[in-house]
Amino acid sequence: MLPESRATLDEHVFANELRELADRAAALSKEEDEIRSALVEAVEDRQIKVAELQMVMRAEEDLVGDLAYLSKIPDEGQLTCPTCGQVHDSSFRAKVELATDAEDAHQLVISVRSQLASVQNREQDLRAKLQAVSSSLNELRVLMARERKVRQLVTSLLRRAEPRSSKPTTALSGICPHRLTSSR
Numbered sequence: 001m002l003p004e005s006r007a008t009l010d011e012h013v014f015a016n017e018l019r020e021l022a023d024r025a026a027a028l029s030k031e032e033d034e035i036r037s038a039l040v041e042a043v044e045d046r047q048i049k050v051a052e053l054q055m056v057m058r059a060e061e062d063l064v065g066d067l068a069y070l071s072k073i074p075d076e077g078q079l080t081c082p083t084c085g086q087v088h089d090s091s092f093r094a095k096v097e098l099a100t101d102a103e104d105a106h107q108l109v110i111s112v113r114s115q116l117a118s119v120q121n122r123e124q125d126l127r128a129k130l131q132a133v134s135s136s137l138n139e140l141r142v143l144m145a146r147e148r149k150v151r152q153l154v155t156s157l158l159r160r161a162e163p164r165s166s167k168p169t170t171a172l173s174g175i176c177p178h179r180l181t182s183s184r
């Protein structure tokens with residue numbers, strides 16, 4: 001048999017506290033979903049940029065290789081394309097145009113690399129935010145589970161003490177151990 005307690009409970013404060021925790025959990029969950037969506041988009045953007053970079057790097061390599069091959073042919077000579085078999089004139093102008101194309105391709109490689117780095121930074125930031133929000137959400141869920149256990153324990157203890165109490169008890173919507181106060 002338990003001794004009679006002079007502790008009082010402020011049920012409304014505890015219930016409000018539980019609602020606030022639930023609201024915070026809902027807000028964090030929504031934020032987590034939004035970050036996950038943004039992260040999926042960032043990963044897709046990164047994959048696109050990687051594919052683009054590979055493509056422009058191959059184009060640059062081909063142009064540089066063509067320029068190296070063309071530089072071995074004397075000006076005003078002719079060369080047969082090893083791929084299609086078409087005969088082309090080898091002029092100084094053709095070499096300059098090919099060099100310009102190779103330079104343009106190189107600038108494009110630099111640009112796509114910069115874009116890829118930007119997307120990777122965004123992805124990294126989103127992963128860090130997701131980790132922080134997920135961690136906060138897990139901590140909040142653990143706290144809410146503890147609060148529910150405490151509520152169940154206090155409710156159980158109050159039910160045991162009910163027959164001894166001359167005062168009627170109200171239905172408990174939640175009891176926080178921090179809200180127990182000793183009456184004097």
